[in-house]
Amino acid sequence: MQKVTLERAKTLEPRFPNKSTGVFGGQSSGILNWNDIAYPHWYKIYKRLVGNYWQADEINMSSDVKQFPTLSEEEQDAYLKIIGLLSTLDAPQTRTALLISLYATDASVQSIMAVIAQQEAVHNESYSYVLSSVVSWNEQNESFQLGRTDELLMKRNELLTEQYNTFVENPTIENILKTLVYTSLLEGMFFYSGFAFFYNLARQNKMVGTSTMISYINRDELEHGRFITELFRATLAENPEHNNKEFIQWVYDHFHQSVELELEWSHYALAGVEGIDMDELDGYVKYRANKMLRMMGLEELYPEHVDNPMKWIRAYVDNVDGTKTDFFEQKSRQYTKTSDLNGFDDL
Template sequence: MIKKRSIIDVDAPNASTGLINGRSSNILNWDDVRFPWAYPKYKRMLGNFWTPFEINMSKDIKKFPALTEDEKDAFLKTIGLLALLDSIQTDYAGKVADYLTDSSLNALMIILAQQEVVHNHSYSYVLSSIVPKSKQDEVFDYWRTEPSLRERNDFITDGYKGFAEEPTVDNLLRSIVYDVILEGLFFYSGFAFFYNLARNQKMVGTSTMINYINRDEQLHVGLFEKIFKEILTENPEYDTQQLKDFGTAAFYKAAELEIEWASHIIGNKIDGLLMPDLEAYIKFMANKRAEQLGFEAPFEGHRSNPLRWIIAYQEVDLGKTDFFEQKSRQYTKTSDANGFDEL
């Protein structure tokens, strides 16, 4: 079992003796922390700060009624899906934070949870702009009423429950695999849908907001990747072939569920977004994410991004007004470190 972090430990050092099951005073001094990568992560996450109020939705209000019925359906159901997953993610981040001995990583997890709250607020903000309250309530209940959402959502929630109910090292490691699936794979067909609308000059405000969320999620995936690898470094007895097999199988199953969802909600019904390309994109992302955690890629081939146009919606020069023409956005320049090349 993993021990919960102490509120204060007067005899322990500020820099923790271990990521989990270690000792720490629980006093956060960024100049006295265990992991040298924690402070740069902290700065990056703060640099991403945003709120939904910054996004001008006036054009989307006019554009939404002009969408096709298939586009409206995909739009609302995808928002409903994201609202559920980010709600779960907020709670999961808090549970993980309770068991991280290191105070700097606990702080990062709290920031991550706060960002997930902002993401969920953004979905309410979008819906309140374009549909009546009754429809907004309906969308936020899709997780109860849409059978197509249940299996893929249960896949994540059941994985999280294992750690929440029995906080062992193995269950924490497995829950992180589910986290990377949620934040680094399950959102991605939805992101592609919104970016495709934007390149057709539809719902540009919403797509701007999705771009902010996408940037946050990439940082979150990177943080959990670091935590996953540090746990295995400190506890090598858990770096087993069984864990590797589990990881590859989990990403394979997750990709299947994401493809099934995309076929149901997008199919070949959305102009400019072909299902064969989207399926290949999902398999490409599943391979990338599995390998990030040190697992074998679940799919043979799929080494290049078939939706290269997505990159143009995220690689924005520092300080320039972005292509959405919403406002000036101070982006970090793209590099190998920030993950944009993976899209």
């Protein structure tokens, strides 16, 4: 199969129709009429994303400032490591979202990715905000250095880093699909053991300001994950030559590798933290991987982990569910109806 390098989408091309003929490599004028787009239900996603607007400094951190010194050594260590992890993942998401939008020939995708990029920038700012509230500048800086100094964290992020950089160097449909796979993993699975840690603190009435901020980030990431999985499915459906056993096996292999790396990292970062059952956390990570695979239209990798083993997390944030349906074999109206069924359930 010939791998054609994509060109960046033209800003305006009046000879082409307003409704794009393809999400990547298609033809579009660049003029966006939300009432005339290829995937009409994406307007609802855009509206939900815009409705989630928030700013980090709206969150009162005064109680967290007093509580942080009272946390156990294990809790303080995990707090700093996980903020370091989250900042390492969210910082490049702003650039990745913008890069994907540069090659998108569907103006609705460009607009949605612009909102996602802005929200990822807010997320990264929020990590600076919470750390500046509770620790010294030197400790803040040390936490933000973990992504380039902690051997286990670098190992955990190596495959994602490699794929993101490959997309920069070689923007083909295949690499866009693979980047969307890793973005789905990031938005839907990589963050979640870290989120669980902060929610575990909150259920003990500790660091409630931080957990409130995390719940806002979590809500955003759920919407990002929903859209990225839909974009993956649309791209794969429009480029059926990539919908083959080799590529699907690549997806399963990289999901499996990512789960194993996440489990290794979680045991390292959360060792000795009171209230975290590591067996439950392992099941939760696999449960999240299964959920993202379903949203991508694929089979589950871990059939013994179809239910959430940490149901108490539901008290902190709702979740976007995904169902395994052959969406893109159906008409747009049927697709929209099916998408509407993908409502909120337990995290």
